[in-house]
Amino acid sequence: MCTSVIYQAGDSYFGRNLDLEVSLGQQVVITPRDMVLNFRELPTLEHHYAIIGMAIVRDNYPLYFDGINEKGVGIAGLNFDGPAHYFPVQEGKKNIASFELVPYILAQASSVAEAKELLTNANIANINFSEKMHAAPLHWIVADKTGASITVESTTAGLNVYDNPVGVLTNNPQFPDQLVNLSNYQSVSPADPQNTLAPDTTLPVYSRGFGSRFLPGGMDSESRFVKAAFAKMHAPVGNNEVENITNYFHILQSVEQQKGLDEVGPNTYEYTIYSDGSNLSKGIFYYRTYDNNQINAVDMHKENLASTTLITYPINDQQKIEYQN
Ligand SMILES: C[C@H](CCC(=O)NCCS(=O)(=O)O)[C@H]1CC[C@H]2[C@@H]3CC[C@@H]4C[C@H](O)CC[C@]4(C)[C@H]3C[C@H](O)[C@]12C
Numbered sequence: 001m002c003t004s005v006i007y008q009a010g011d012s013y014f015g016r017n018l019d020l021e022v023s024l025g026q027q028v029v030i031t032p033r034d035m036v037l038n039f040r041e042l043p044t045l046e047h048h049y050a051i052i053g054m055a056i057v058r059d060n061y062p063l064y065f066d067g068i069n070e071k072g073v074g075i076a077g078l079n080f081d082g083p084a085h086y087f088p089v090q091e092g093k094k095n096i097a098s099f100e101l102v103p104y105i106l107a108q109a110s111s112v113a114e115a116k117e118l119l120t121n122a123n124i125a126n127i128n129f130s131e132k133m134h135a136a137p138l139h140w141i142v143a144d145k146t147g148a149s150i151t152v153e154s155t156t157a158g159l160n161v162y163d164n165p166v167g168v169l170t171n172n173p174q175f176p177d178q179l180v181n182l183s184n185y186q187s188v189s190p191a192d193p194q195n196t197l198a199p200d201t202t203l204p205v206y207s208r209g210f211g212s213r214f215l216p217g218g219m220d221s222e223s224r225f226v227k228a229a230f231a232k233m234h235a236p237v238g239n240n241e242v243e244n245i246t247n248y249f250h251i252l253q254s255v256e257q258q259k260g261l262d263e264v265g266p267n268t269y270e271y272t273i274y275s276d277g278s279n280l281s282k283g284i285f286y287y288r289t290y291d292n293n294q295i296n297a298v299d300m301h302k303e304n305l306a307s308t309t310l311i312t313y314p315i316n317d318q319q320k321i322e323y324q325n
Pocket of ligand 1: 002018019020024056063064065066077078079080081098099129133134135136137138171172221
């Protein structure tokens with residue numbers, strides 16, 4: 001499972017937890033402005049916005065799990081197994097292979113509004129990346145530095161682009177159903193509850209945190225959606241970049257999957273392999289991993305973005321303990 005969140009704190013921060021049972025060998029990958037981007041059914045882009053994100057590189061092509069661009073747009077792909085449906089290439093439509101959606105949007109959109117524009121008359125085509133790498137069933141959240149966000153879902157009903165009023169995405173069910181479920185938890189609060197049940201009876205508030213008593217805490221995607229929404233909505237705004245990114249990772253950690261808790265097969269457990277979060281205005285990509293709690297950062301603007309080849313950084317996966325004696 002996965003969770004993606006946008007958090008506004010002066011600057012906006014966007015990223016995700018990647019929850020899976022195996023690591024796929026991802027790296028931090030920068031696609032500079034002049035690296036030629038080919039598409040299966042769309043014109044080649046010789047020049048475009050620069051992109052940074054988490055990806056695996058195959059045949060010199062960046063298969064992004066999530067990323068942001070230099071204009072402050074971010075997008076993440078999350079599992080949507082079951083409802084996801086991709087269609088054959090359709091004449092007269094913008095046919096985008098599912099694995100092309102991240103570069104398609106980030107290469108060209110400078111806002112969520114422009115991303116929406118790019119998605120009008122689009123068809124997510126059922127094209128596999130290769131014989132060995134089949135199309136993954138995904139849906140996407142797109143966000144920008146103003147805090148706007150949308151959810152993109154291709155189902156048998158066609159392509160749906162929903163405004164995302166909470167700036168959160170997890171997995172199934174379909175986005176409108178996630179919002180219906182969220183409405184069940186609208187009384188969850190950081191503050192103590194009002195005794196509306198039996199106002200004339202004294203009911204002790206016997207613990208701090210009583211207002212969040214009914215917050216779900218499961219690993220399932222509805223629980224994570226509600227919990228991440230609560231954590232994000234009430235996250236404080238920091239005084240500087242370090243405080244903000246620290247807050248951001250705390251939001252993601254509220255729905256982190258610890259090893260051993262989400263069994264997906266005999267003795268196989270899904271867990272939060274990495275968490276990332278980017279400052280959408282500054283183009284700084286931060287990440288931590290399950291094994292390394294340290295926050296690592298790659299600043300896209302420290303690279304030559306006017307170049308033509310991919311720039312990659314290996315994931316820093318080694319835990320660093322600062323021994324004090
Ligand atoms: C598994 C991940 C989602 C994690 C998640 O949501 N887990 C919830 C499980 S559950 O829903 O709770 O059961 C997703 C997210 C992004 C995906 C890559 C996108 C690029 C590329 C697309 C190609 O077509 C296939 C290979 C490819 C590398 C993809 C592999 C894999 O599919 C990735 C990593």
